[in-house]
Amino acid sequence: xxxxxxxxxxxxxxxxxxxxxxxxxxxxxxxxxxxxxxxxxxxxxxxxxxxxxxxxxxxxxxxxxxxxxxxxxxxxxxxxxxxxxxxxxxxxxxxxxxxxxxxxxxxxxxxxxxxxxxxxxxxxxxxxxxxxxxxxxxxxxxxxxxxxxxxxxxxxxxxxxxxxxxxxxxxxxxxxxxxxxxxxxxxxxxxxxxxxxxxxxxxxxxxxxxxxxxxxxxxxxxxxxxxxxxxxxxxxxxxxxxxxxxxxxxxxxxxxxxxxxxxxxxxxxxxxxxxxxxxxxxxxxxxxxxxxxxxxxxxxxxxxxxxxxxxxxxxxxxxxxxxxxxxxxxxxxxxxxxxxxxxxxxxxxxxxxxxxxxxxxxxxxxxxxxxxxxxxxxxxxxxxxxxxxxxxxxxxxxxxxxxxxxxxxxxxxxxxxxxxxxxxxxxxxxxxxxxxxxxxxxxxxxxxxxxxxxxxxxxxxxxxxxxxxxxxxxxxxxxxxxxxxxxxxxxxxxxxxxxxxxxxxxxxxxxxxxxxxxxxxxxxxxxxxxxxxxxxxxxxxxxxxxxxxxxxxxxxxxxxxxxxxxxxxxxxxxxxxxxxxxxxxxxxxxxxxxxxxxxxxxxxxxxxxxxxxxxxxxxxxxxxxxxxxxxxxxxxxxxxxxxxxxxxxxxxxxxxxxxxxxxxxxxx
Amino acid sequence: xxxxxxxxxxxxxxxxxxxxxxxxxxxxxxxxxxxxxxxxxxxxxxxxxxxxxxxxxxxxxxxxxxxxxxxxxx
Numbered sequence: 001x002x003x004x005x006x007x008x009x010x011x012x013x014x015x016x017x018x019x020x021x022x023x024x025x026x027x028x029x030x031x032x033x034x035x036x037x038x039x040x041x042x043x044x045x046x047x048x049x050x051x052x053x054x055x056x057x058x059x060x061x062x063x064x065x066x067x068x069x070x071x072x073x074x075x076x077x078x079x080x081x082x083x084x085x086x087x088x089x090x091x092x093x094x095x096x097x098x099x100x101x102x103x104x105x106x107x108x109x110x111x112x113x114x115x116x117x118x119x120x121x122x123x124x125x126x127x128x129x130x131x132x133x134x135x136x137x138x139x140x141x142x143x144x145x146x147x148x149x150x151x152x153x154x155x156x157x158x159x160x161x162x163x164x165x166x167x168x169x170x171x172x173x174x175x176x177x178x179x180x181x182x183x184x185x186x187x188x189x190x191x192x193x194x195x196x197x198x199x200x201x202x203x204x205x206x207x208x209x210x211x212x213x214x215x216x217x218x219x220x221x222x223x224x225x226x227x228x229x230x231x232x233x234x235x236x237x238x239x240x241x242x243x244x245x246x247x248x249x250x251x252x253x254x255x256x257x258x259x260x261x262x263x264x265x266x267x268x269x270x271x272x273x274x275x276x277x278x279x280x281x282x283x284x285x286x287x288x289x290x291x292x293x294x295x296x297x298x299x300x301x302x303x304x305x306x307x308x309x310x311x312x313x314x315x316x317x318x319x320x321x322x323x324x325x326x327x328x329x330x331x332x333x334x335x336x337x338x339x340x341x342x343x344x345x346x347x348x349x350x351x352x353x354x355x356x357x358x359x360x361x362x363x364x365x366x367x368x369x370x371x372x373x374x375x376x377x378x379x380x381x382x383x384x385x386x387x388x389x390x391x392x393x394x395x396x397x398x399x400x401x402x403x404x405x406x407x408x409x410x411x412x413x414x415x416x417x418x419x420x421x422x423x424x425x426x427x428x429x430x431x432x433x434x435x436x437x438x439x440x441x442x443x444x445x446x447x448x449x450x451x452x453x454x455x456x457x458x459x460x461x462x463x464x465x466x467x468x469x470x471x472x473x474x475x476x477x478x479x480x481x482x483x484x485x486x487x488x489x490x491x492x493x494x495x496x497x498x499x500x501x502x503x504x505x506x507x508x509x510x511x512x513x514x515x516x517x518x519x520x521x522x523x524x525x526x527x528x529x530x531x532x533x534x535x536x537x538x539x540x541x542x543x544x545x546x547x548x549x550x551x552x553x554x555x556x557x558x559x560x561x562x563x564x565x566x567x568x569x570x571x572x573x574x575x576x577x578x579x580x581x582x583x584x585x586x587x588x589x590x591x592x593x594x595x596x597x598x599x600x601x602x603x604x605x606x607x608x609x610x611x612x613x614x615x616x617x618x619x620x621x622x623x624x625x626x627x628x629x630x631x632x633x634x635x636x637x638x639x640x641x642x643x644x645x646x647x648x649x650x651x652x653x654x655x656x657x658x659x660x661x662x663x664x665x666x667x668x
Numbered sequence: 669x670x671x672x673x674x675x676x677x678x679x680x681x682x683x684x685x686x687x688x689x690x691x692x693x694x695x696x697x698x699x700x701x702x703x704x705x706x707x708x709x710x711x712x713x714x715x716x717x718x719x720x721x722x723x724x725x726x727x728x729x730x731x732x733x734x735x736x737x738x739x740x741x742x
Contacts, residue, residue, distance in 0.1 A: 057694075057697050057698060058693070058697035060693045060697060062689075062690035062693055062694065063690070088724075089723075089724055089725050091699065091723045091724060092698065092699050092723050092724075092725060095697065095699065238702070241692060241693060241696055242684075242685060242696060242701065242702065245696035245697065245701050246696075246701045246702055249699060249701045249704070262724065276710070280710060280712065280713070280719075281713070282711075282713050283713070285712075285713045286713055378728075379712050379717060379719065379728050380712055380713055380714075382712065382716070382717055382728075382730070383712065383714040383715070383716050383717075384714070386730075484690065485690060485691040485694050485695075485733060486717065486728070486729075486730050486733075487691070487694045487695060487698055487727065487728070487729055487733065488727070488728050489698075489725060489726065489727055489728075490719060490726040490727070490728055491726075
């Protein structure tokens with residue numbers, strides 16, 4: 001038995017899902033799109049599963065979330081629908097309920113937050129509502145786990161006894177007539193395609209092209225439907241979309257005036273107004289936001305995070321040391337030992353050392369998300385991002401990009417539109433991540449001792465500018481067409497539930513670990529192999545003779561136009577693909593520098609101050625590291641897209657570096 | 669008069685919702701239908717978007733989209 005859990009965003013759907021399933025759930029993507037799909041077994045009901053569908057307001061086919069939900073309901077045929085409705089916001093929530101009822105599937109309403117409504121003098125006549133809608137309605141409180149067992153029992157019984165919603169007509173007059181006539185016309189098509197007749201005919205009257213094509217309606221019938229709709233529009237004095245939306249809301253308003261006593265302003269609402277007065281204040285909103293983000297950065301990338309990371313990597317190093325001694329004691333073959341220790345362990349280990357940072361960051365971010373603050377950030381920052389075709393929601397992931405691209409790309413999951421998510425993923429790598437800092441530090445120490453800060457700041461600003469430029473271009477070229485409208489609900493502020501924060505954190509950590517042991521695992525082996533063997537597959541002790549160095553020689557001509565056609569620079573850039581810090585260590589190895597002051601001097605052999613700056617620009621913009629690419633692959637949904645990002649970023653880096661070099665030559 | 673011209677704290681009734689495609693559907697789906705009462709709650713620090721109350725909840729809209737909603741001030 002399989003249930004679909006559907007409801008508006010912010011109505012407690014995730015909380016209910018967690019209550020229903022305990023923590024036994026499986027997260028995946030819907031095929032073809034990166035919208036989350038969570039599936040879980042219902043507690044104490046081994047053969048009953050529930051799928052958590054994305055939060056939506058309507059079943060119109062415009063956003064990826066709506067399409068995913070619709071297709072799931074129509075094509076996967078769940079045995080029943082659990083529709084969660086926020087009782088404190090019942091009018092808008094029932095709008096979706098009415099559309100779901102058209103699907104003529106067994107359906108039950110979980111009326112959430114009833115406790116809040118009653119506590120504030122509100123009243124809902126549940127028996128009356130059941131009668132009006134023709135389906136069972138169970139009052140629950142998802143956050144307090146009240147009524148959930150009752151809900152499960154009633155839902156299972158409903159499916160066992162195949163209780164369909166009792167027939168009700170939600171529209172009257174002209175709209176009803178139009179739907180009725182259309183239904184007669186398309187009975188055959190709806191049956192052959194297995195779509196509920198009422199849903200199909202309502203959507204056709206509403207002007208749903210997707211449904212029109214799915215049902216393969218013939219031209220003659222399309223003509224008749226057009227006539228029916230014209231007639232309806234004439235009589236209602238409204239176009240088809242407005243007429244349908246108006247009819248549904250009209251029905252809901254009538255129903256509410258009869259059965260619902262609205263609660264007076266709740267404590268939560270009063271509190272929200274007060275908090276908002278500060279957090280979205282005309283003058284203080286932006287400074288407060290900067291303050292909060294600075295605090296999060298300071299915690300994750302500063303003291304606390306760094307300490308945790310240090311402990312964690314010390315632990316990893318200790319374990320690697322133990323393994324190394326063990327392998328030596330067992331007299332394992334040198335090449336194999338090098339593969340295991342230098343390749344796998346230190347490669348995966350160095351990436352794993354990011355784990356505490358990522359967990360900590362997501363802990364803090366999910367508090368912001370769950371409390372309702374993220375929606376305010378979008379509200380405050382929207383105007384800034386609109387110019388590059390994004391909405392305020394993309395601001396936070398971009399900002400995290402300055403710390404590390406990996407969590408930044410993972411954080412795009414909170415964006416509500418697929419288009420925004422893709423565009424944001426592509427722009428995140430332009431925000432200079434903290435792993436590039438060691439490169440900047442090394443070069444500024446060697447070439448720009450007097451203007452260190454200026455050079456560093458110029459690089460950050462340069463990255464942002466190029467990002468904005470690319471945003472403009474992508475908006476025009478790849479993401480042309482209608483952007484997803486920024487019509488967003490501002491939910492009440494809430495205390496984040498510890499369970500959901502921890503679960504969220506655990507999911508992110510799990511995803512990251514999985515990546516470390518798959519993509520990154522393979523990549524580190526490849527890089528180790530290239531670094532440890534020469535072209536004849538002899539193991540080398542000096543990486544100057546390795547295949548990696550050969551590759552460096554091979555691609556260095558490409559870098560000549562940029563002014564640093566040295567093979568060592570090329571090789572360093574290659575290793576930077578595994579992690580940006582590796583650029584520094586590669587220079588140290590290839591130049592044979594014993595300590596950092598030697599290195600500073602020796603870099604002078606390869607670079608002039610101008611080419612050093614050009615090199616930094618290239619480092620700033622060229623391909624993201626393996627871990628980030630793995631994240632991109634997951635979010636954009638394929639290897640091809642990830643490869644595209646590598647090529648695109650590198651091309652942008654080359655062009656920008658070339659421009660800087662040429663202009664620099666002219667000036668100097 | 670259109671919704672973007674309504675002052676903070678003032679209330680109005682929607683007369684018609686313009687625009688097209690996904691945006692218009694979204695506006696209608698969120699309950700911005702004719703005869704609905706709306707009230708402007710707040711304007712974002714940079715002057716755009718705006719926040720409004722309707723049907724007992726808070727919604728934010730950009731000014732350019734609010735321009736497409738015809739209203740009558742109450």
